[in-house]
Amino acid sequence: MHTDNSVRFDQASGLRKMQQQRNHVKVIAVTGGKGGVGKTNVTLNMAVAMGAQGKRVMVLDADLGLANCDVLLGLRVTKNLSHVISGECSLDEVLVRGPNGIYIAPATSGTQSMVELKPTEHAALIRAFSTMQTQIDVLIVDTAAGISDMVLSFAKAAQDIVVVVCDEPTSITDAYALIKLLSNKYGVYKFKVVANMVRSLREGQELFAKLTRVTDRFLDATLELVTCIPYDNNVRMAVRKQRVVVEAFPKSPASMAFRSLASKAGSWPIPTQVGGHLEFFIENILEFAQNKKRENVSE
Template identity: 70%
Template sequence: MHNHELTYDQASGLRRMKQQMVKVIAVTGGKGGVGKTNVTLNLAMAMAQMGKKVLVLDADLGLANCDVMLGLRVERNLSHVLSGEAELDDILVTGPFGIKIVPATSGTQSMTELSPAEHAGLIRAFSELKTAFDVLLVDTAAGISDMVLSFSRASQDVLVVVCDEPSSITDAYALMKILSREHAVQKFKIVANMVRSLREGQELFAKLSRVTDRFLDVTLELVATIPFDENVRKAARKQKAFVDAFPKTPASLAVKTLATRAVQWPVPPSASGHLEFFLEQLVHAQTEARGLA
């Protein structure tokens, strides 16, 4: 059986699964340094505080950020699932407020280097997940790889984290250009991070909008302005999330406001509101990226 047939079989098998309504949000950015993982983890905890069952997938497999940032002990990671040594449920790590994290493979292999058979294994692992959850937050890798594009395209909502630096704006634009022109993603939710004021956040959004309005057929929405906040760094030194260490600090309040909004974003009632649709989209995006579709 060819690899792409194997992948297709995985996809068709997913249609027979018990349907599970899940809100799938990809958190992206251009290059590193915009605070993407920090936004993901704190948003996850803020949603969990609202009673949502949240799963975080650390898709930046080369870095294994999420567990390191929180000082969590990880016995096994996604590589053990892909090799068949463990099921996805077995490797989930519980973080603050009950969030569950899928630990990435901390090592040399990145998600982009997985073989089609391993991708199929990843999809199967998610389709067999027994733990129920309401929200899947995908912390994508920095930069623009096939995997970032696949996860973003398959998600219902794409959050793009930007900060007020020319390289961040350029990277965010490049990502949205590829997703809109080649992967039919038309709507992006912008998070202005580490800004000095609400006005600076709005100006940053305006800068980005001016470029996208001129060259791309996309809709942008400013969904959060997270202020620069010394307590973010202090929390990181304690290996804690800032919403946990400093719940009343300005950055925490901004993320909680974002969480309140995010839980109200509609989950499509059609197939795209289901976990298996997300997985099928992921398979399709991967096979297309490899020129197999």
């Protein structure tokens, strides 16, 4: 039977082992506030495009309620992160290969959130990442919609946060709410914005301006417009084929924009201090979860 001390020892030894094994990994969280803005499409197309550019990429499907990365790629999934946490298999065993050699780590649909995990399950998750044999350069986290604790924990733990917005009032409102919460409560001040499904570059710039008008006025946060993804019927056609548009229609306008995004993301600097290691991404998620649990107990 595990005691609290043994769990802490397992976590600490797991983190040390991971630090020895793994060098710096770029961790990008893709989020958007509301659903329907194309967040998963942005995630997968960026990942596949980065794979084509020679990067070793893993996508963590972190939408615990509506996991769909595997569905959008037409992949067959038999096990997911819940089997890893329970000790039934290793993280390497649940990874599924996608286009251009990317890896997909399927989510734990319909199961408890990180806030509800037991200390032994926390340790199991850390061990899973510490013993992962698969070598990666980039981890892209596809978060759920909304501003749940899970979304906040993944976003806060990542090195770069990509906020996907489209030209709808609710998209702007929800993106602002997410940025406000992360900056005011959790000390996250830099955000990268992708204007998705825009009719023109000017529309994308105007969309970004709408968002920055409120963030500049009320928040201590810096936003950067990294790219505008044009509205493109080829994206919808690719989804129907269960493929990403960069693979199905490589010369389409959206594909060119996604490849540009991938090139930019590949050049974003990775922290050279200890926080640039993959284990600190996992450690930060679990620390967030433990803090939320303490908050819930005290209320």
